[in-house]
Amino acid sequence: MRDLNFSYNSNFSIRDLSLKIEKNSIYVLTGNNGSGKTTLLRLLVGLLKPESGTIKIFDEVLTRNKKQLWKIRQKIGFLFQNPDDQLFAPTIEEDIGFGARNLKLDESEVKKRVKWALESVNLTEYRNFSPFSLSWGQKKRAALAGLLVLKPELLILDEPFANLDFKSVCNHLEIIEKLKKEEKMTILFTTHNIFFVENWADKMCVLNEGEKFFEGTPREGLIQPKIKKLLGNDKDILNLIQKNRSI
Numbered sequence: 589m590r591d592l593n594f595s596y597n598s599n600f601s602i603r604d605l606s607l608k609i610e611k612n613s614i615y616v617l618t619g620n621n622g623s624g625k626t627t628l629l630r631l632l633v634g635l636l637k638p639e640s641g642t643i644k645i646f647d648e649v650l651t652r653n654k655k656q657l658w659k660i661r662q663k664i665g666f667l668f669q670n671p672d673d674q675l676f677a678p679t680i681e682e683d684i685g686f687g688a689r690n691l692k693l694d695e696s697e698v699k700k701r702v703k704w705a706l707e708s709v710n711l712t713e714y715r716n717f718s719p720f721s722l723s724w725g726q727k728k729r730a731a732l733a734g735l736l737v738l739k740p741e742l743l744i745l746d747e748p749f750a751n752l753d754f755k756s757v758c759n760h761l762e763i764i765e766k767l768k769k770e771e772k773m774t775i776l777f778t779t780h781n782i783f784f785v786e787n788w789a790d791k792m793c794v795l796n797e798g799e800k801f802f803e804g805t806p807r808e809g810l811i812q813p814k815i816k817k818l819l820g821n822d823k824d825i826l827n828l829i830q831k832n833r834s835i
């Protein structure tokens with residue numbers, strides 16, 4: 589992304605933003621609530637149109653050409669922040685298979701991938717359930733499985749860990765690492781949890797009010813006092829606990 593500018597019909601805008609995501613890396617977009625993470629993801633896949641600036645994806649400059657957008661989106665798996673935006677088929681199994689069938693894969697290949705995806709996210713026993721009868725965390729896992737079957741080159745995950753229990757978080761992290769190593773995918777995810785940035789990102793970008801605050805490795809970034817101050821950390825919570833105990 590180079591020199592991107594964008595604004596909603598509100599007072600929020602993305603200003604002069606440039607960043608580079610290397611192939612086969614794990615790139616994390618972080619920043620506080622409302623800093624523009626989801627907006628940036630939507631710009632990247634052409635769901636929003638920048639006012640100025642350029643986006644290059646898979647070595648092609650992104651235009652508004654429908655054919656090009658379709659071609660590019662075939663190579664991208666996008667996990668929405670809210671899984672209800674993603675699930676629609678009568679059963680989980682059909683939902684997960686939908687994208688793979690759209691790719692016109694062999695039915696035996698579709699079945700193989702669906703089985704693998706269901707196992708990967710631990711939802712095999714829920715395969716005949718309606719997506720709407722699942723809990724939030726289960727829906728999030730089902731939505732991820734729907735992307736896994738596509739084996740995309742670029743996997744974009746918006747807050748993949750929000751509202752998941754610890755076991756599911758570990759499970760998702762293992763999946764992400766495996767996709768990078770074995771499937772050579774590029775993975776871009778957003779989170780405001782520094783722990784995941786520190787331990788899983790090859791590179792990170794910190795956004796603040798629509799502007800790039802930092803881009804680099806977590807090692808370089810997370811020791812900077814200005815970033816610690818902006819993002820806050822678990823020490824702030826410990827201080828609060830201690831303050832409450834002393835009252």
Ligand SMILES: Nc1ncnc2c1ncn2[C@@H]1O[C@H](COP(=O)(O)OP(=O)(O)OP(=O)(O)O)[C@@H](O)[C@H]1O
Binds near residue numbers: 628
């Ligand atoms: N459709 C919209 N119309 C107007 N303003 C919007 C719209 N969507 C988002 N915004 C505003 O843009 C800003 C950035 O929102 P965005 O969803 O990109 O933040 P975020 O970093 O993803 O936050 P979170 O961590 O809460 O997911 C917010 O101030 C929000 O109110």
Ligand SMILES: [Mg+2]
Binds near residue numbers: 625626627669747
């Ligand atoms: Mg968001």
